Amino acid sequence: MTVAPLDACYLKITSNPNPSVPKPNNELVFGKTFTDHMLTVEWDIETGWGIPEIKPYGNLSLDPSCCVFHYAFELFEGMKAYRTKDNKISLFRPDMNMKRMNKSAERICLPSFDEEELIKLIGKLIEQDKHLVPEGEGYSLYIRPTMIGSSNGLGVSIPTKAMIFVILSPVGPYYKTGFKAVKLEATDYATRAWPGGCGDKKLGANYAPCILPQRQAASRGYQQNLWLFGPEKYVTEVGTMNVFFVFEDSKTGKKELVTAPLDGTILEGVTRASVLELARQNLNPSEWEVNERYCSIYEIAERSKKGELIEAFGSGTAAVVSPIKEIGWENEKIDIPLLAGEQSGALTKSVAAWISDIQYGRVQHKNWVRVVAEL
Amino acid sequence: MTVAPLDACYLKITSNPNPSVPKPNNELVFGKTFTDHMLTVEWDIETGWGIPEIKPYGNLSLDPSCCVFHYAFELFEGMKAYRTKDNKISLFRPDMNMKRMNKSAERICLPSFDEEELIKLIGKLIEQDKHLVPEGEGYSLYIRPTMIGSSNGLGVSIPTKAMIFVILSPVGPYYKTGFKAVKLEATDYATRAWPGGCGDKKLGANYAPCILPQRQAASRGYQQNLWLFGPEKYVTEVGTMNVFFVFEDSKTGKKELVTAPLDGTILEGVTRASVLELARQNLNPSEWEVNERYCSIYEIAERSKKGELIEAFGSGTAAVVSPIKEIGWENEKIDIPLLAGEQSGALTKSVAAWISDIQYGRVQHKNWVRVVAEL
Numbered sequence: 001m002t003v004a005p006l007d008a009c010y011l012k013i014t015s016n017p018n019p020s021v022p023k024p025n026n027e028l029v030f031g032k033t034f035t036d037h038m039l040t041v042e043w044d045i046e047t048g049w050g051i052p053e054i055k056p057y058g059n060l061s062l063d064p065s066c067c068v069f070h071y072a073f074e075l076f077e078g079m080k081a082y083r084t085k086d087n088k089i090s091l092f093r094p095d096m097n098m099k100r101m102n103k104s105a106e107r108i109c110l111p112s113f114d115e116e117e118l119i120k121l122i123g124k125l126i127e128q129d130k131h132l133v134p135e136g137e138g139y140s141l142y143i144r145p146t147m148i149g150s151s152n153g154l155g156v157s158i159p160t161k162a163m164i165f166v167i168l169s170p171v172g173p174y175y176k177t178g179f180k181a182v183k184l185e186a187t188d189y190a191t192r193a194w195p196g197g198c199g200d201k202k203l204g205a206n207y208a209p210c211i212l213p214q215r216q217a218a219s220r221g222y223q224q225n226l227w228l229f230g231p232e233k234y235v236t237e238v239g240t241m242n243v244f245f246v247f248e249d250s251k252t253g254k255k256e257l258v259t260a261p262l263d264g265t266i267l268e269g270v271t272r273a274s275v276l277e278l279a280r281q282n283l284n285p286s287e288w289e290v291n292e293r294y295c296s297i298y299e300i301a302e303r304s305k306k307g308e309l310i311e312a313f314g315s316g317t318a319a320v321v322s323p324i325k326e327i328g329w330e331n332e333k334i335d336i337p338l339l340a341g342e343q344s345g346a347l348t349k350s351v352a353a354w355i356s357d358i359q360y361g362r363v364q365h366k367n368w369v370r371v372v373a374e375l
Numbered sequence: 376m377t378v379a380p381l382d383a384c385y386l387k388i389t390s391n392p393n394p395s396v397p398k399p400n401n402e403l404v405f406g407k408t409f410t411d412h413m414l415t416v417e418w419d420i421e422t423g424w425g426i427p428e429i430k431p432y433g434n435l436s437l438d439p440s441c442c443v444f445h446y447a448f449e450l451f452e453g454m455k456a457y458r459t460k461d462n463k464i465s466l467f468r469p470d471m472n473m474k475r476m477n478k479s480a481e482r483i484c485l486p487s488f489d490e491e492e493l494i495k496l497i498g499k500l501i502e503q504d505k506h507l508v509p510e511g512e513g514y515s516l517y518i519r520p521t522m523i524g525s526s527n528g529l530g531v532s533i534p535t536k537a538m539i540f541v542i543l544s545p546v547g548p549y550y551k552t553g554f555k556a557v558k559l560e561a562t563d564y565a566t567r568a569w570p571g572g573c574g575d576k577k578l579g580a581n582y583a584p585c586i587l588p589q590r591q592a593a594s595r596g597y598q599q600n601l602w603l604f605g606p607e608k609y610v611t612e613v614g615t616m617n618v619f620f621v622f623e624d625s626k627t628g629k630k631e632l633v634t635a636p637l638d639g640t641i642l643e644g645v646t647r648a649s650v651l652e653l654a655r656q657n658l659n660p661s662e663w664e665v666n667e668r669y670c671s672i673y674e675i676a677e678r679s680k681k682g683e684l685i686e687a688f689g690s691g692t693a694a695v696v697s698p699i700k701e702i703g704w705e706n707e708k709i710d711i712p713l714l715a716g717e718q719s720g721a722l723t724k725s726v727a728a729w730i731s732d733i734q735y736g737r738v739q740h741k742n743w744v745r746v747v748a749e750l
Contacts, residue, residue, distance in 0.1 A: 031440065031529025038439060060444075061434040064413060064542050065406065069435075069523055072447040072579035108583040109590060144529055148444055149583075154406025154519055154544060156582055156615050158590060167439050169529060191571030196564060198584045204447035205580035207531055208483040208524075209573045215484060215533060240531050 003048030006041060006113040006164075008120040013128065016056035022132050025139055028172040030318065035129035035141075039121055039166040042150070043111045045158075052121050054128055057167065063152040073149025073159050074204035075104035078317040079270075080171075081126050081141040083133045084361030087375040089126060089141075092359050093368050094119045096270040101145060103268075104201040109158045110147055118145065122166055123372035129168055130373045137360065138173030142318070174319035179343040179352070181325035181336075182314075184226040184238055185217035186297050192227040192237060193265040200264050207240065214239060222328055224314070226297075229265060233297045236260050241314035241322060242272040245295060246347050247303055248310045254287065255310070257347065261292040271315040271355070274368070278354045279347075297329055304334045311345030312336045321352045378423030381416060381488040381539075383495040388503065391431035397507050400514055403547040405693065410504035410516075414496055414541040417525070418486045420533075427496050429503055432542065438527040448524025448534050449579035450479035453692040454645075455546075456501050456516040458508045459736030462750040464501060464516075467734050468743050469494045471645040476520060478643075479576040484533045485522055493520065497541055498747035504543055505748045512735065513548030517693070549694035554718040554727070556700035556711075557689075559601040559613055560592035561672050567602040567612060568640040575639050582615065589614060599689075601672075601702055604640060608672045611635050616689035616697060617647040620670060621722050622678055623685045629662065630685070632722065636667040646690040646730070649743070653729045654722075672704055679709045686720030687711045696727045 016036040023033055034057050041052040067073045077097040081089050098115035105112055122143060126133070133141045145166045149159030190213045192206070193199020199206055217225040224239035237243055237260070247256045257279050260266050279290045303309045312324040323344035327334040339346060357363040391411040398408055409432050416427040442448045452472040456464050473490035480487055497518060501508070508516045520541045524534030565588045567581070568574020574581055592600040599614035612618055612635070622631045632654050635641045654665045678684045687699040698719035702709040714721060732738040 032527075034440060057439070059436040060439055061436045064432070064435055064521070064540050065409060065519075065544075068444065069449055069521060070451050070519070070579055071582035072449060073583045074444055074447060076445050107587060109586045142529070144440075144445070146439070146444060152407075154517070156585065156589075158586055165439050169440075189571060191569055194566050194569035194572065196566030197569065197572075203583065204445055205583055207446035208448045208578065208580055210531065211484045211533055212482060214531075 003046070004050070006049040006052070006117045008052060008117045008124070011052045011054065011121060011124060014053065014055040020132065022134065023170065025134055025136060025172055028134060028139070028170050030171050030174065031142060031169050033170055035132045035168040035170065037125060037128045039125045041164045043162040045160040049113065054125055060165070062150065065152045065154055067151055067153070067159050068148040070154065071156060072203070072205045073108055073110060075101065075108065075110065075147050075202055076204065077101045077145045077202060079143040079145070080317060080359070081133060081143060081372065082359045082361070083135050083375070086361065088361065088371045089130055089133050089373040089375070090361065090369045090371045091119070093270050093274065094122070094370055096273065097145070100202060100268055101147070104203055105147055107198050107201045108203060110149060110162050113164070118164070119370070125166055125168065127373040130375060132170050134170045134172070137356070140171060142169045142171045144169065174322065179323055181323040181338055181343045182223040183221065183326040183328065184224050184324055185220060185222035186228055186327055186329040187213045187217065187225040188228045188233060191229060195264055197265070200262065200266060200268055202267065210240060220328070226327055228297055232294070234260065234294045235297055235300065236265055237267065238314040238324070241316035241319065242267060242269040243314050244275065244312065245300060245309065246311035246345065247308050250306055250308050254289065256289045256291060257283070258291050258293060258295050261294065269315060271317055271320060274355060275315050275321070275351055278351065282354060300327070301329060301332060301334055309334070310337060311348050313344065313348045313351070320355055321348055323348045378421070379425070381424040381427070381492045383427060383492045383499070386427045386429065386496060386499060389428065389430040395507065397509065398545065400509055400511060400547055403509060403514070403545055405546050405549065406517065406544050408545055410507045410543040410545065412500060412503045414500045416539045418537040420535040424488065429500055435540070437525065440527045440529055442526055442528070442534050443523040445529065446531055447578070447580045448483055448485060450476065450483065450485065450522050450577055451579065452476045452520045452577060454518040454520070455692060455734070456508060456518060456747065457734045457736070458510050461736065463736065463746045464505055464508050464748040464750070465736065465744045465746045466494070466497070468645050468649065469497070469745055471648065472520070475577060475643055476522070479578055480522055482573050482576045483578060485524060485537050488539070493539070494745070500541055500543065502748040505750060507545050509545045509547070512731070515546060517544040517546045519544065549697065554698055556698040556713055556718045557598040558596065558701040558703070559599050559699055560595060560597035561603055561702055561704040562588045562592065562600040563603045563608055566604060570639055572640070575637065575641060575643055577642065585615060595703070597703055603672055607669070609635065609669045610672055610675065611640060612642065613689040613699070616691035616694065617642060617644040618689050619650065619687065620675060620684065621686035621720065622683050625681055625683050629664065631664045631666060633666050633668060633670050636669065644690060646692055646695060649730055650690050650696070650726055653726065657729060675702070676704060676707060676709055684709070685712060686723050688719065688723045695730055696723055698723045
């Protein structure tokens with residue numbers, strides 16, 4: 001028996017009879033406003049992928065015994081489409097998201113799909129709603145591809161039905177006034193991920209348990225928590241982002257950009273990978289080292305005391321880079337310097353510019369940018 | 376501002392106009408058939424718990440940005456109602472499930488509720504569908520209280536809306552021919568739960584990642600996997616059940632019933648607690664020890680070689696007790712004896728009888744059994 005692959009050529013489009021007008025940029029709240037259409041494709045273990053449909057944005061109707069409600073058969077991606085100066089709409093490294101989405105699916109026995117076909121379908125969806133892609137630096141269209149198990153029944157077993165849906169949200173900069181450096185509380189009473197677990201996959205299961213430590217950090221005046229791991233108290237991630245530190249050796253003057261290695265406990269961030277690639281390409285190796293290595297909160301505290309901790313930032317699709325100005329750790333406060341009168345350090349600012357220049361088409365990058373629509 | 380507590384006195388009932396007739400017992404598949412009605416109650420962070428409703432079983436309609444689909448804001452309970460010889464329908468230790476449900480909710484920032492009120496509401500739901508509670512040893516009504524986050528929007532934050540729903544499934548014995556001893560494969564390449572995680576809570580997040588190791592065990596001829604933890608390779612759970620081992624000291628003849636301690640990585644099973652309580656009450660302490668302690672796969676293999684491993688079983692609401700006859704571990708097979716011509720050891724059989732005698736009302740137990748309907 002053959003099962004059907006995901007195939008964009010069967011796409012069926014039903015237009016929304018009530019097209020919306022774009023909201024003013026200043027009314028956009030992250031992930032709260034959605035466009036007129038959504039993409040859905042259903043899968044069945046016997047027949048494979050069905051007809052992809054673009055249709056008016058609307059509710060999903062599911063049996064209360066559906067496995068997505070009980071056993072967290074769900075995963076997602078976060079991507080963005082950018083409107084360039086010459087009115088093209090382009091995706092940033094969609095191949096990376098699709099690859100990760102298939103890896104997430106494999107980990108929880110949801111179906112795999114042809115990555116290029118889903119990129120094509122997402123392109124068609126964006127084409128349909130292209131008038132709602134906001135214009136301006138820091139504005140973009142957030143794209144949320146999601147896959148859920150949709151078979152009914154309470155036995156804990158492999159889903160026999162699933163669904164991909166994609167929704168689009170016009171968004172502004174994560175912080176309205178550009179960068180705003182955040183304060184983190186280091187968390188060692190809760191653990192985000194573990195070897196042999198699934199913390200490197202973008203599963204719903206990794207997110208709900210993150211809220212309590214975040215909330216507790218917030219109650220003490222911190223915007224986010226910083227996840228530590230193990231007796232060594234290695235720094236792993238910040239909230240739901242990857243995290244980078246910049247050190248400067250006080251003797252040699254040599255600088256180091258550090259992030260946690262992909263050991264199975266770290267989300268394989270697309271922004272993380274992009275920061276590393278751009279840093280390796282743009283920074284002078286006689287002045288800089290770029291390292292994926294373990295780094296403990298003890299090292300960070302110690303190097304801060306020696307004046308060697310010079311920057312820190314989180315990286316993720318939503319905020320791109322998010323500068324860090326302070327870490328609360330036990331009863332200490334680890335201060336992280338910012339440029340005078342600004343909300344980030346020098347490298348953080350450069351990294352943000354390198355990436356946004358590519359995203360908004362001011363710097364051409366053939367492999368990372370894919371145009372999906374023109375206005 | 377006061378928010379409304381969950382209150383059963385506001386219950387609104389809408390009867391299903393098409394009541395179903397009970398299926399023959401031999402057609403009941405676990406968690407596949409549901410009764411005519413469901414219970415729903417919605418919650419809002421501003422106003423608290425709304426009107427509880429019993430209404431015809433039917434689909435949930437949710438926005439595709441609903442947080443349950445993206446961040447696994449979901450938890451559940453598994454309970455059973457039993458039909459006794461004198462045609463009463465009773466719940467087994469519902470207070471334990473309600474307490475655990477609130478602990479699960481707290482862990483992922485979903486709302487708490489008055490436990491007695493939800494038991495009352497579940498009782499009313501069962502009353503409504505009491506003609507569908509199957510009769511006979513091993514048959515019961517499986518009850519699935521579920522709570523989901525239901526607010527819309529893609530920001531990872533505390534749900535501002537939630538919903539409890541309860542559905543009912545008439546079920547037969549987990550294995551049609553009574554007990555059937557299972558073979559387990561010990562898993563050390565994947566980890567179910569870890570300190571600082573949430574493996575002790577009944578969250579959806581703990582279940583989807585369990586399927587892959589189960590599937591891999593099945594591909595090698597094992598019905599379930601046995602979860603190990605850490606470099607010590609402590610035995611923690613079997614599939615989605617707690618696990619017990621019985622040892623007999625070859626020198627002293629003293630027996631020991633062992634299960635993993637509640638250290639935050641072990642689901643706080645109601646059946647587990649009941650097995651421990653009944654064993655402590657019914658077994659002669661001069662012959663038996665009942666211990667919650669760490670026990671490694673190395674100890675199990677070693678004691679098997681010495682002939683000291685005499686029984687093993689899983690415990691959970693669905694199967695009650697599930698005898699184990701073999702564990703595959705690296706290239707070894709650890710054999711576990713069964714009674715001649717039977718599918719379990721002697722203690723496993725006794726434990727199953729102790730519990731089912733209480734569940735079916737053959738032995739009275741005031742604190743553990745609550746009658747909710749009469750036929």
